[in-house]
Amino acid sequence: MARQHFDMLDFKILKMLSSNARKPFLEIARETNVSGAAIHQRIQKLTSSGIIKGFETIIDPASVGYETCAYIGFILQDSSKFNEVVQLLKDIPEVVDCHFTTGSYDIFAKIFARNNEHLLEVIHQISLGAVGRTETLISFKEVLKRPIPIQAENFD
Amino acid sequence: MARQHFDMLDFKILKMLSSNARKPFLEIARETNVSGAAIHQRIQKLTSSGIIKGFETIIDPASVGYETCAYIGFILQDSSKFNEVVQLLKDIPEVVDCHFTTGSYDIFAKIFARNNEHLLEVIHQISLGAVGRTETLISFKEVLKRPIPIQAENFD
DNA sequence: GCTGAAAACCTGTCCTG
DNA sequence: CAGGACAGGTTTTCAGC
Numbered sequence: 001m002a003r004q005h006f007d008m009l010d011f012k013i014l015k016m017l018s019s020n021a022r023k024p025f026l027e028i029a030r031e032t033n034v035s036g037a038a039i040h041q042r043i044q045k046l047t048s049s050g051i052i053k054g055f056e057t058i059i060d061p062a063s064v065g066y067e068t069c070a071y072i073g074f075i076l077q078d079s080s081k082f083n084e085v086v087q088l089l090k091d092i093p094e095v096v097d098c099h100f101t102t103g104s105y106d107i108f109a110k111i112f113a114r115n116n117e118h119l120l121e122v123i124h125q126i127s128l129g130a131v132g133r134t135e136t137l138i139s140f141k142e143v144l145k146r147p148i149p150i151q152a153e154n155f156d
Numbered sequence: 157m158a159r160q161h162f163d164m165l166d167f168k169i170l171k172m173l174s175s176n177a178r179k180p181f182l183e184i185a186r187e188t189n190v191s192g193a194a195i196h197q198r199i200q201k202l203t204s205s206g207i208i209k210g211f212e213t214i215i216d217p218a219s220v221g222y223e224t225c226a227y228i229g230f231i232l233q234d235s236s237k238f239n240e241v242v243q244l245l246k247d248i249p250e251v252v253d254c255h256f257t258t259g260s261y262d263i264f265a266k267i268f269a270r271n272n273e274h275l276l277e278v279i280h281q282i283s284l285g286a287v288g289r290t291e292t293l294i295s296f297k298e299v300l301k302r303p304i305p306i307q308a309e310n311f312d
Numbered sequence: 313g314c315t316g317a318a319a320a321c322c323t324g325t326c327c328t329g
Numbered sequence: 330c331a332g333g334a335c336a337g338g339t340t341t342t343c344a345g346c
Contacts, residue, residue, distance in 0.1 A: 014215055021177040021211035024340095026322060035332045040324065051219040055177035056212050056303050059170055063207040065310025069255070071227075071264065073293075086299050093307070098300035099225070103293035104260075108227065112304055137229075137259035143242050144254035147212050148268055151249070154221025182339060191315050196341070 006155050009034065013042055014051070015150040021055035066094075066112040068119050069139040073105030077132040082107065088129045094122060105135070162311050165190065169198055170207070171306040177211040222250075222268040224275050225295040229261030233288040238263065244285045250278060261291070 012032050016023055025043065029036040046052045061069065074085055082100065085107055089095045098109040113119035116138075123136060168188050172179055181199065185192040202208045217225065230241055238256065241263055245251045254265040269275035272294075279292060 014213070014220065017213040018215060019210070019212065021213045024322060025324095036323075037325080037333080038331055041330080044324095051216050053214040053216055054175070056175065056214055057170070057173040057177045058209040058212055059174060059304060059306070060207050060209055061304055064170065064304070064306055066304065071257070090300060093305040095300065096302055096304055097298065099295035100297045100299060101227070101293045101295050103291065105293060108293060108295070109300075114310060135259065137257045137261060137264060139255035139257050139264075141256045142253065143256060144246060144251065144265075146252055148215060148217055148220065148222065148252055149249040150215070150220055154270060180339060181341095192340075193316080193342080194314055197313075 008152075009038075010042060010046065011150065011152055011155060013039065013046065017043075017052070018147045018150050021057075061112055065114055067115050068113040069142065070111050070113065070119055071137040071139070072109050072111060072123065072126070073135045073137075074107040074109070074131055075104075075133040075135070076106045079106070081131055085129065085131050088126060088131070092122060092125070164308075165194075166198060166202065167306065167308055167311060169195065169202065173199075173208070174303045174306050177213075217268055221270055223271050224269040225298065226267050226269065226275055227293040227295070228265050228267060228279065228282070229257075229291045229293070230263040230265070230287055231260075231289040231291070232262045235262070237287055241285065241287050244282060244287070248278060248281070 009032060013028055016028050016031070025039045026036045029039045032039070043052070061067075076082065076085065086098060089098050089107075089109055092111075094113055095109050095111050098107065100106065101108045111119070111122060113122055119136075119138070123134065127134060165188060169184060172184050172187070181195045182192045185195045188195070199208070217223075232238065232241065242254060245254050245263075245265055248267075250269055251265050251267050254263065256262065257264045267275070267278060269278055275292075275294070279290065283290065
């Protein structure tokens with residue numbers, strides 16, 4: 001959570017794991033010239049301190065039945081509704097992320113749906129929660145997707 | 157890429173790996189009552205056919221120096237600019253995803269920045285590409301983030 | 313396409329400096 | 330906090346069905 005002290009070793013470990021969560025610890029060890037045990041300790045510390053939040057397999061959405069991806073912006077009637085909307089979104093598994101934002105919308109969520117019809121269903125389901133107004137941006141195509149860059153110059 | 161034939165075993169494997177990319181193959185094997193070798197073969201096939209696109213470690217953005225997360229919407233002057241903008245965005249490592257969209261914007265991208273000042277720099281850098289107009293939504297807080305749901309009812 | 317077994321390798325832990 | 334070593338578990342391969 002809080003900004004911690006990193007050294008070059010932590011940095012290298014994060015960089016390697018970022019793009020390949022299954023990279024063997026010993027391979028990391030060999031490439032950094034430290035022992036496997038040291039890598040193991042570091043990764044445990046990075047995990048228990050919340051810097052590493054998990055290991056995810058990236059799955060092609062279309063292959064598992066999601067042909068439509070969309071963003072939904074919420075313009076709330078009043079700000080007391082924030083948590084209500086978040087709860088609503090948490091109960092819809094197709095909603096994969098959600099932010100409180102500045103700008104045109106108060107809340108902004110990303111959603112996968114089986115097809116356009118299914119998307120419409122989900123949007124209607126959300127609208128029943130009487131959240132105010134929503135606007136939808138449908139994605140034709142995802143043209144870029146990559147992990148957050150791990151760059152040495154960002155460290156203290 | 158194209159929709160393929162899945163059986164229940166593929167489905168279970170994807171579901172387990174989705175939330176834990178490091179789950180041991182033998183653990184999956186035990187939970188599905190097949191041999192470790194079979195799981196190994198299936199995962200190789202899922203990977204080589206592009207259904208599994210990779211294994212990523214989820215890293216807390218703030219811990220690696222990204223305090224600001226934002227979405228940028230692009231309203232292009234003319235549609236010949238699509239690829240130009242995408243190329244511009246690919247060259248900025250802080251841009252983590254990018255979609256062609258319907259609705260208010262033509263292109264929609266997600267970006268991490270060290271802080272608000274850095275975000276402004278990046279937006280200016282993008283604007284120099286003379287892409288038309290941009291609108292920025294800054295995230296105060298990410299309140300939900302989870303992998304795409306793997307659900308049996310989506311399969312043929 | 314799956315199984316079982318064997319070899320090679322990796323992980324997690326203990327112990328030492 | 331790092332490294333060596335070890336036991337147990339995991340990955341990968343292969344013959345056989």
